[in-house]
Amino acid sequence: MYPAIVMEHFLNPRNVGIIEDAEIIIQVGDPTCGDSLLLFLKIDNDVISDAKFRIKGCGAAIATSSMTTEMVKGKTLEEALALTDVQVAEALGGLPDEKMHCSSLAVGAIHAGILRYISPQEEGAAEQNMP
Numbered sequence: 001m002y003p004a005i006v007m008e009h010f011l012n013p014r015n016v017g018i019i020e021d022a023e024i025i026i027q028v029g030d031p032t033c034g035d036s037l038l039l040f041l042k043i044d045n046d047v048i049s050d051a052k053f054r055i056k057g058c059g060a061a062i063a064t065s066s067m068t069t070e071m072v073k074g075k076t077l078e079e080a081l082a083l084t085d086v087q088v089a090e091a092l093g094g095l096p097d098e099k100m101h102c103s104s105l106a107v108g109a110i111h112a113g114i115l116r117y118i119s120p121q122e123e124g125a126a127e128q129n130m131p
């Protein structure tokens with residue numbers, strides 16, 4: 001069973017949608033389950049002023065994408081790069097071990113998108129870390 005916070009974010013996900021003028025738009029997927037995430041970040045003076053996502057994924061992926069986008073809004077790019085999937089899972093009250101990989105989808109997208117934004121030549125390296 002999932003903690004109540006996971007269920008709440010799954011049933012009422014925050015930040016679903018697109019940002020037309022986003023500085024960062026990135027799509028990531030998990031080839032083992034077929035889930036995919038499209039992430040949008042609006043950047044103002046190296047601060048994430050808005051974050052939105054569209055997803056085709058499991059309940060845990062929806063809940064962790066919702067929480068991840070909530071957690072990065074207002075953070076600097078450096079702070080967002082330091083965010084981990086474990087921190088997202090903890091903010092949701094925990095995830096079953098078999099669902100921990102789902103939390104990597106949004107966090108991986110955040111990291112890869114920021115790395116590509118600040119250093120476009122890092123894109124190849126960042127995508128190697130995709131879930």
Ligand code: FES
Binds near residue numbers: 030033059060101102
């Ligand atoms: Fe694919 Fe959850 S089962 S991200």
